Amino acid sequence: MTDPKKTHPSDTDIRPHTFDGIQEFNHRLPNWWLFTLYGAVVFWLCYWSYYQWFHEGPDDRHRIQAELVQVEAAKLAAMASSHLDNASLWAMSRNPVIVASGRKTFEANCTPCHLASLRGRSENKLAIGPDLTVRIWIHGGHPIDLYHTVTQGVPAKGMPTWGPILGPRRITEAVAYVLSHHQEGEPIIDAATLPPGSK
Amino acid sequence: MPPAHHPNRDTVTTIREDGSRRFLYPADVRGRFSLARRISALLLIAVYALLPWIPVGGYPAVFLDVAARRFHLFGLTLAAQDIWLLFFLITGLGFLLFIVTALFGRLWCGWACPQTVFLDHVYRRIERWVEGDGVQRRTLADAPWGPGKIARAAVKHAAYIVVSLGIAHLFLAYYVSIPALWAMMTGAPGRHWAAFVFIALATGVVYFNFAWFREQLCIIICPYGRLQSVLTDDHTLIIGYDAARGEPRGPAGAHAAGDCIACDRCVRVCPTGIDIRQGLQMECIGCAACVDACDEVMAHTGRPPGLVRYDSLAGLARKPKRIWRPRLAIYSVLLLFGATAATWGVLSIHPVLLTAIRLTGAPYYLDQGIVRNQYLVRLVNKQNSPATVRLDVSGLRPGASARGVEDAIEVPPMGEELRPLIIEQSRSTYQGPFAFRVHAADPAEGVDVGLSLEFLGPATAGSYP
Ligand code: SF4
Numbered sequence A: 001m002t003d004p005k006k007t008h009p010s011d012t013d014i015r016p017h018t019f020d021g022i023q024e025f026n027h028r029l030p031n032w033w034l035f036t037l038y039g040a041v042v043f044w045l046c047y048w049s050y051y052q053w054f055h056e057g058p059d060d061r062h063r064i065q066a067e068l069v070q071v072e073a074a075k076l077a078a079m080a081s082s083h084l085d086n087a088s089l090w091a092m093s094r095n096p097v098i099v100a101s102g103r104k105t106f107e108a109n110c111t112p113c114h115l116a117s118l119r120g121r122s123e124n125k126l127a128i129g130p131d132l133t134v135r136i137w138i139h140g141g142h143p144i145d146l147y148h149t150v151t152q153g154v155p156a157k158g159m160p161t162w163g164p165i166l167g168p169r170r171i172t173e174a175v176a177y178v179l180s181h182h183q184e185g186e187p188i189i190d191a192a193t194l195p196p197g198s199k
Numbered sequence B: 001m002p003p004a005h006h007p008n009r010d011t012v013t014t015i016r017e018d019g020s021r022r023f024l025y026p027a028d029v030r031g032r033f034s035l036a037r038r039i040s041a042l043l044l045i046a047v048y049a050l051l052p053w054i055p056v057g058g059y060p061a062v063f064l065d066v067a068a069r070r071f072h073l074f075g076l077t078l079a080a081q082d083i084w085l086l087f088f089l090i091t092g093l094g095f096l097l098f099i100v101t102a103l104f105g106r107l108w109c110g111w112a113c114p115q116t117v118f119l120d121h122v123y124r125r126i127e128r129w130v131e132g133d134g135v136q137r138r139t140l141a142d143a144p145w146g147p148g149k150i151a152r153a154a155v156k157h158a159a160y161i162v163v164s165l166g167i168a169h170l171f172l173a174y175y176v177s178i179p180a181l182w183a184m185m186t187g188a189p190g191r192h193w194a195a196f197v198f199i200a201l202a203t204g205v206v207y208f209n210f211a212w213f214r215e216q217l218c219i220i221i222c223p224y225g226r227l228q229s230v231l232t233d234d235h236t237l238i239i240g241y242d243a244a245r246g247e248p249r250g251p252a253g254a255h256a257a258g259d260c261i262a263c264d265r266c267v268r269v270c271p272t273g274i275d276i277r278q279g280l281q282m283e284c285i286g287c288a289a290c291v292d293a294c295d296e297v298m299a300h301t302g303r304p305p306g307l308v309r310y311d312s313l314a315g316l317a318r319k320p321k322r323i324w325r326p327r328l329a330i331y332s333v334l335l336l337f338g339a340t341a342a343t344w345g346v347l348s349i350h351p352v353l354l355t356a357i358r359l360t361g362a363p364y365y366l367d368q369g370i371v372r373n374q375y376l377v378r379l380v381n382k383q384n385s386p387a388t389v390r391l392d393v394s395g396l397r398p399g400a401s402a403r404g405v406e407d408a409i410e411v412p413p414m415g416e417e418l419r420p421l422i423i424e425q426s427r428s429t430y431q432g433p434f435a436f437r438v439h440a441a442d443p444a445e446g447v448d449v450g451l452s453l454e455f456l457g458p459a460t461a462g463s464y465p
């Protein structure tokens, strides 16, 4: 039992150093505090042996590898399910569900320039975008060219790069909607093949 | 009977020399502060228990819906995008705590901290009912294990666990809402492992803290107690012993003795195990138990109360007291700054977020004698109901016009919509770049947000004066 009047334990309890006139007692930590240290040591042993000594757990390289494989698989699956080529785009343009969603995307994003009728400058000379219903195509004569034009844009003329904004699904649907105003097999003229000045 | 160990200022009472724990068995105490604290604690517990049940504006009064990233606070709904407001909340609470501490010392610790509220008014009450007062509890703890002791321990810990389960469940209710909590409670654990494990862990932590850890949290872990020495000064209201009046200690009626009769009541009621007569100490949580204890003794000995009382260090030393101090002015001005910014922040929060960027490509296009700028407007609906937003452009120069604002835009609940916005101006009217504003409004939902955009074009004689 400590003597009630004793306010200073013996001087040997005081550690030798002095910082800014402040001295420290040499008291023990609470035991529960020490146990947190021992607990941390035990945790470290388990963790380190699990991951580093016995390589039981996956390391970062394997985890990234596994995730990349997943991403790759998802990409391949998406490609397999909607393999894009001229034929599949034509087929989609006849599917009313796809055309309806494509129409929504088109009306939200494309009408300021190409107008709701898709007829652009044919309807209004001051419209920004060209007519999408005629058979003279400016940037390639195949549906897949249309898809690439929308995805990559034509920055020089003001057609935005829609790829990162809309993503492949919505672009595909919008292209299907535009194609729904055309017939497969109709004579399409690639404007690039026309002699200059004949457009 | 003096306490088994007399506290001193050089060691922590609850840590023995060998590092083991010295458990405390604080004696019962009655008095005006104990009563006031009991009432305020029960009110606080009621607030904690009821907030998730009270609907305000279709949501619980406080519902931090982490899964949907929507935070409902008394009818105000914040989205993850509004997280920056947290800065003002935390700094505001910080400065408020600074002010309260500079004025009233550890008022928070003794009266409002969940640690004290639950410990003193729930867990210690249970302990008192099951095991008796301080002396009985100490005797019981020292007694060898027998059927009686085992039965009492079982009852006490069972009650602790029940209360801890309640606290943990209520805590989870703040994040998932009561109906979802009930659905999980009545469903099989396997269907919501995360919640089940969380409740198990939280209950365990709460139980351990209140059954065993107790004052160790205040003394060793909580940073607030450690900050006292910089937050308080000589004019802060603290709990202190009037040494001038009390010393020298001696039995009532003894020659030349002060008012303290050295009965050690104040020490035996202290839940942190200190002797308040040794001055302001880091362990003291300002619970006022010693004030009530001593006032009772003073009443018995026919002396005025207040030998141990709420007072400032200056007041206890019979020096002039001051309430208004420079530190208070500084804390208040900082708090005011923060509160103003936070009020502005809350008022500028809209259920719909409007942003706009330039579309990829050139900054402007020249086409058929027209200057054209293309933007992409993004609308994010942060509420649970659809919004029908109309875009509107104002501040265009004469001859300029907007495309893409004709139709109302339906933004689904918690969804987002993109729209191109095109501004055109004929070359003949174009006189250089200018700023204009875009507005998004939905009168039905109280939405009205705007932002400023720049219209760019070729350099003109006028644009570079
Ligand atoms: S309760 Fe009051 S009289 Fe008794 S020891 Fe404490 S300060 Fe002195």
Ligand code: SF4
Binding pocket: B239, B266, B269, B270, B271, B272, B273, B274, B275, B276, B283, B284, B285, B286, B287, B288, B289, B290, B291
């Ligand atoms: S000294 Fe008094 S106010 Fe401080 S913790 Fe002990 S009993 Fe409470």
